[in-house]
Amino acid sequence: MDKQYRLALLILLIPLMTLVASTLTFYLGYKPSEINANGTPLDPKIETNNFILVEEDGSRFIFKPGKWYFVYFDDFSNEDFSLDRYNIARSSKATLRRESHRLRRLVIYKDKEMFNEAESLKSKFPEVIFLYDEGDIFRKSISENLSDPYMSKSMFLVDSFALVVWEFNVGLSFSDIFEDLEQLL
Numbered sequence: 001m002d003k004q005y006r007l008a009l010l011i012l013l014i015p016l017m018t019l020v021a022s023t024l025t026f027y028l029g030y031k032p033s034e035i036n037a038n039g040t041p042l043d044p045k046i047e048t049n050n051f052i053l054v055e056e057d058g059s060r061f062i063f064k065p066g067k068w069y070f071v072y073f074d075d076f077s078n079e080d081f082s083l084d085r086y087n088i089a090r091s092s093k094a095t096l097r098r099e100s101h102r103l104r105r106l107v108i109y110k111d112k113e114m115f116n117e118a119e120s121l122k123s124k125f126p127e128v129i130f131l132y133d134e135g136d137i138f139r140k141s142i143s144e145n146l147s148d149p150y151m152s153k154s155m156f157l158v159d160s161f162a163l164v165v166w167e168f169n170v171g172l173s174f175s176d177i178f179e180d181l182e183q184l185l
Contacts, residue, residue, distance in 0.1 A: 037183075038176035039157075039168040046141055046164035052134040053108070061131050063162035068185060070105045071156040071164070073139060073149035076114040079121065085155065086125050088174050092181055099185040102160075108133050110150070157184065 053061040063069065070089045074082050089105040096103060105128045109115045112132065122130065133139055142149050142156070146167065149156070155177070157166035166184065168177050 037180050038172055039166050039180045042145065042165055042167060044145070046145065048138070048158060048162045048164060051138045051141070053131040053138065054134050055132075056130055061129070063158060065162075066102065066160050068103045068160055069158040070103060071108060071158055072106070073108045073110075073142075075111060075150045076109065076118045076121070079118065081153070082118075082121055083124070085153070086121065086128060088177060089128070089155070090125065091174055092178055095178055096181065096185065102185060103181070104129060106131055106158075108138055108149075110136055110139065157181070159184075 153170040
């Protein structure tokens with residue numbers, strides 16, 4: 001009978017000790033010194049609430065809570081390169097499986113004439129949301145902390161709170177980006 005009480009006490013104490021230990025480490029400030037990521041986390045994060053992004057039909061685009069967005073700034077100067085970047089975005093959504101409904105793909109453009117000439121890209125990727133950056137505010141806010149997104153050709157990740165939180169440089173492969181996305185989502 002004494003062994004059963006000890007076993008019951010042990011079963012009760014293990015979760016309590018784990019909870020106490022994790023709480024103490026949190027409040028004492030212990031955290032990993034480095035992250036093992038391929039992309040670059042942005043600090044400070046960039047808010048997207050002030051941007052005026054206009055959809056093709058003229059309505060204003062609003063980031064939906066709970067959704068993540070893969071954002072690519074495209075000037076449509078190199079259609080083959082754009083096609084490659086769109087394929088990375090499409091493949092990441094297809095590969096995520098369970099979490100794929102949470103990830104949407106956006107292309108931000110600043111030149112309406114170049115956008116109108118890119119009919120082949122728009123027809124190949126109907127699931128991509130094309131947005132016009134009215135006033136060029138989105139690009140300017142990213143350019144304050146990073147390089148110009150039209151020049152760097154980086155892809156960005158907007159989290160479920162509508163904050164730009166991650167940058168994927170042009171040199172990263174699909175598998176590198178997918179590793180980070182899998183952990184972030």
